[in-house]
Amino acid sequence: MNLLFVCSENRLRSPTAEDVFCQYVGFNAIGCGTNADAETPLSGDLIEWADLVFVMEKSHKSKVIKKYSALLKGKRLICLAIADNYQRMQPELVHLLKQKVSMYIHLD
Template identity: 85%
Template sequence: MNLLFICTENRLRSPTAESVFSEYEGFVAIGCGTNADAATPLSGDLIEWADVIFVMEQSHKSKATKKYSALLKGKRLICLAIADNYQCMQPELVLLLKQKVAMHIHLN
């Protein structure tokens, strides 16, 4: 299953999610950001690739929907409501991601 994680700059939250969920068998995870200067910017190709799309904040969902509404039809787009209060791979962020994502998909 292909999981796409979206934050703002793809420097803290979504790279953490990419690292954490890439470790699970049967999952491929990619992180990206809504800003044009993000390490990996959100693109139509990433939307098409993803089976499930997780955004960290409602603003990310709004930006993705505004720009890629046609590509998002039929896709699961889930807001995790995780604020930009964590460092990359911070243990509290890892735990929060695991808890919130597990509410939406079965992790092995």
């Protein structure tokens, strides 16, 4: 299953999610950002690749829908409601990501 994680700059939250969920068998994960200067900018190709799209904040959800609504048909777009208060791979962020994402997919 392909998991796409979206934050603003793709420097802290979504790269952490990518690192965490790529470790699970059967899952591929990519992090990206909505900002033009993001490390990996969000693109239509990434939306098409994803089976599930997770955004960190409501503002990200709005941006994704506004720009890619046609590509989201038949896909789940889930807001994790994780504020930009964490450093990359901070244990609290890792725990929060696992806790929230596990509500939507089964992690072994």
